Structure formats: C-alpha cells, structure tokens
C-alpha cells in the first residue's frame with residue numbers, strides 16, 4: 290500500500306493536495322467525513338474549557354483522516370496512534386503532502402498501552418477502533434487516565450445489536466478476517482464498564498440507519514480516484530464491505546456514537 294501511495298503522490302508532483310483529496314482512503318469508518326464532522330460538533334466550543342486550543346488523541350487512527358479533519362476544523366493539536374506501522378507511515382506521508390501540514394503527529398502504538406502521561410489530552414476520539422480490542426476495561430481505564438478532568442471520550446463504533454451474538458456475524462469485515470480477530474460487544478456492556486470506571490455518559494446515538502443509508506448512497510457513486518478504499522483494505526475490500534452491509538441489514542450490528550466525560554476530580558472540585 291505504502292509504495293502505491295508514494296507512487297500516486299509522485300505522479301502528481303505539482304498538485305496542491307488538500308485534506309478532502311484523501312477522503313476515499315483515510316476515512317475507514319461508516320459515514321465518511323460527515324460522520325467525523327458530526328462527532329466534532331459534540332465537543333464543546335466554550336473557550337473556558339480551552340478546547341479550541343486543545344489537544345486530542347485519535348486511537349486506532351488508521352491513515353489519519355479523522356485527526357487531520359479535527360486539526361483543521363478547530364485548530365486542535367492531534368496525536369494519532371495505531372498498531373499498524375504501514376498505516377502510520379501512510380498517515381505521515383499524506384500529512385506531509387498537504388501544505389501547510391495539518392498539526393498532527395502519528396505514532397505506532399497500542400491503545401491498550403498508551404505511551405502518554407496522565408491528564409494529557411482534552412479529548413480522545415475513537416472511530417471504528419475498538420472492535421479489535423478484547424480488553425475493553427483495560428482500554429477504558431487507560432483512556433480515562435490520559436484524559437484531563439472534564440475531558441471527553443468520543444466514540445463512533447460498531448457494536449452488536451442487543452439480541453445478536455458474536456457468532457451471528459459474517460467475516461471478513463473491514464476490521465477483521467475472522468471471528469478470532471473481532472471483539473464486538475453490546476453498547477450496554479460498554480456503557481456499564483465506562484460507568485464503573487468513572488466516566489459519565491453524556492450522549493448516545495444509534496446511527497445504524499444513517500450508516501445503512503450512507504452505504505447505499507456511496508455504492509451508487511464511483512470511488513474518487515486515485516485514492517480508493519481498496520488501496521488501504523486490499524483486494525478483499527468489496528467482500529468486506531458486502532459482509533458489513535449484510536450484517537447490518539440482518540440486524541446483527543449496531544453503529545453507536547457516544548460522548549463520555551471524565552468528571553472533575555474531587556480535590557479539584559474543592560479548589
């Protein structure tokens with residue numbers, strides 16, 4: 290993927306690339322750019338909360354599209370982290386090809402073992418990046434720790450519908466080749482874990498129908514060349530996307546957006 294991407298960028302050396310040019314490849318989640326913008330709207334704009342000069346962490350950032358949008362729309366300083374070194378190299382390559390470079394840093398790392406001090410980020414965002422992670426409690430504890438008090442965790446994730454079981458889901462999907470790589474949970478389980486760790490759940494939306502409508506709409510359109518999803522997902526991209534659609538259609542998968550927040554710590558409330 291990386292070499293192909295380098296080639297495509299080199300073939301158009303005089304082009305002034307902008308963020309939108311890469312949306313066919315760097316938005317590896319349902320709903321594309323509009324879904325990211327919607328989540329962005331869930332972050333407070335209140336200057337007192339310092340969010341307009343804030344810094345955010347994008348876990349499982351993939352090729353960095355979410356980070357770039359957030360850095361550009363609201364001047365956040367973004368840190369993107371992903372397990373896949375190829376994706377991080379691609380995220381850096383795409384970032385460097387845009388002028389001026391969006392204020393993003395991309396590093397290889399595991400969301401379960403975050404290399405950051407406590408209370409570092411104003412917010413954390415996770416778009417379709419929890420489905421491969423079995424240890425949801427450890428994940429949420431780590432995210433809670435790196436968030437500042439009053440910080441927010443924004444999630445946009447695929448989960449199991451309340452009556453579905455992991456065995457119902459057909460693979461490969463865009464996040465897993467088989468059930469062994471996939472760790473889908475129910476919203477209720479995720480929410481209970483988050484509450485037990487200390488998060489408050491401010492808002493939750495079931496975006497399953499919107500995601501379905503988006504899939505049908507994008508299927509009617511030609512992918513924007515040269516940066517198409519199959520570049521990132523490989524030759525099975527179409528099968529993965531068909532399975533995703535049929536899993537949602539069959540009522541097995543739910544698309545959940547939620548905003549969780551970390552309360553002010555007790556000793557800070559007393560100041």
Ligand SMILES: C[S@@+](CC[C@H](N)C(=O)[O-])C[C@H]1O[C@@H](n2cnc3c(N)ncnc32)[C@H](O)[C@@H]1O
Nearest residue numbers: 316317318349350351371372373399400416421
């Ligand atoms: C479906 S992609 C979504 C990428 C990106 N968030 C987006 O919306 O375009 C899921 C990403 O999560 C990453 N990932 C999975 N498990 C991870 C982990 N434990 N730590 C860091 N990244 C992880 C994968 O490498 C992949 O890039």
